[in-house]
Amino acid sequence: MKKILNVLLLASLLLLTACGGGDKVATNENNQANANTNAAAEKAETKDAYYPVTIETVDAQGNPVQETFEKEPERVVAVYQSAIENMLALGLEDKMVLAAQLDIDVKDEYKDAFSKVEYVKDAPSKEAVLAAKPDFIISWASYFGDKTLGDVKDWQDKGVNTYILKNSGAVKVDSLENEYDDILNLGKIFNKQKEAQAIVQSMKDRLAETEKLREGKEPVKAAILEIEDDNLFRNYGAKTVGGEIAEKAGAKLVMDEDRFGSEALLTKDPDVIFIVYFGEDKVKDQELDRFKSLPALKGLSAIKNDRVYPISLSEVYASGVRTADGIDTMIKGLYPES
Missing domain, CATH: 3.40.50.1980 (Nitrogenase molybdenum iron protein domain)
Incomplete structure (x- = not known):
C-alpha cells in the first residue's frame, strides 16, 4: 500500500511540474507577443508622430507651392525616368501603383524591384491617372500642362499631393543643388531622410575626390x-x-x-x-x-x-x-x- 502511495505521489509531482512548465512556456510566449505588439505600436506611433510634413515644391511654371502630407503616401503615380528611379533608390517600389514613360531601362540595381511595379510605356492620360486613385504624383513639369494632367492646384483640390522635379523645366536655371533637393525632399515626404542624405552625400563626396x-x-x-x-x-x-x-x-x-x-x-x-x-x-x-x-x-x-x-x-x-x-x-x- 505504501508503495502504491509513493507512486501516486510521484505521478502527482510530475504532473504539477509539467503544468508549471507549460505555464512558464505560455507566459514566455505571451510576453514575446506583448513585446512584438508594443514594438509595432511604438513604430506606428513614431510614424504617425512624424506627420504632417510640409515641403516646398513648384508648379509647372516654377512658382513656389507648398504641399502638406498628412500621412505617408501609399498610392504613387511616377512618370518619367528620374521620378521613377528616385522612388526606387529609396526603396519605395511598393508605394508605386503606376509608373510610366522611361527613356531607357532602369538601372540594373533597381530592375528586380521595378519588376513588381505596374508599368505602362506612354505617359497615362488624366483619366488613367484618376483611375489609379493616387494620393501622390511625382513627375516632370511638362506632364502638368493643359493637355495632360493640368495644374497642380486642381490635384491639391482633389486631395492629391504633387511633386515636380525642379530641373525638368520647372525652374529657370538647372543646378546640382536642385537635384540634391529633389532627393532630400522625397526623403522627407516618405520619412526616409537618412537614405536620401546618404545618396546626396555620396555624390558630394565623389566630386570632392x-x-x-x-x-x-x-x-x-x-x-x-x-x-x-x-x-x-x-x-x-x-x-x-x-x-x-x-x-x-x-x-x-x-x-x-x-x-x-x-x-x-x-x-x-x-x-x-x-x-x-x-x-x-x-x-x-x-x-x-x-x-x-x-x-x-x-x-x-x-x-x-x-x-x-x-x-x-x-x-x-x-x-x-x-x-x-x-x-x-x-x-x-x-x-x-x-
Whole structure:
C-alpha cells in the first residue's frame, strides 16, 4: 500500500511540474507577443508622430507651392525616368501603383524591384491617372500642362499631393543643388531622410575626390555638347547640371554660346569633349561615331587624342539619382589616369 502511495505521489509531482512548465512556456510566449505588439505600436506611433510634413515644391511654371502630407503616401503615380528611379533608390517600389514613360531601362540595381511595379510605356492620360486613385504624383513639369494632367492646384483640390522635379523645366536655371533637393525632399515626404542624405552625400563626396586629381594641374579645357546637325551643336554650359559637374570636377568650360558651329568649336579647341546622347547604348555609339567622322572637325585636339566621350542625357538633365553616373562619367573623361 505504501508503495502504491509513493507512486501516486510521484505521478502527482510530475504532473504539477509539467503544468508549471507549460505555464512558464505560455507566459514566455505571451510576453514575446506583448513585446512584438508594443514594438509595432511604438513604430506606428513614431510614424504617425512624424506627420504632417510640409515641403516646398513648384508648379509647372516654377512658382513656389507648398504641399502638406498628412500621412505617408501609399498610392504613387511616377512618370518619367528620374521620378521613377528616385522612388526606387529609396526603396519605395511598393508605394508605386503606376509608373510610366522611361527613356531607357532602369538601372540594373533597381530592375528586380521595378519588376513588381505596374508599368505602362506612354505617359497615362488624366483619366488613367484618376483611375489609379493616387494620393501622390511625382513627375516632370511638362506632364502638368493643359493637355495632360493640368495644374497642380486642381490635384491639391482633389486631395492629391504633387511633386515636380525642379530641373525638368520647372525652374529657370538647372543646378546640382536642385537635384540634391529633389532627393532630400522625397526623403522627407516618405520619412526616409537618412537614405536620401546618404545618396546626396555620396555624390558630394565623389566630386570632392577630384581635388586630389586636379592638384597642381591646369584646368582641363572641356566642352559638353549635343549634335543638332552636322554643323550645329547645343551647348551644356555652366548653368546646366552637366556643366556644373564639369566645373566642380576641375574643368574649364570653353564654349559660351547656347548653340555654336564647327568653326567656333575649332577656335576654342577643347582638350576633352562630352557628346550628349538620348536613348539606349546603340544611340551612344552612333552619336560618337557621327561626331568623330565630321570632316570639319578632324583638326580638333580631342578627336586626335581620342578624348571624346559619350554621356547620357539622363545623366545631365533632370538626372535624379543618375547624377552620380554623370559625375563618374565626367571624372573618368577629365582624369582618365584615375
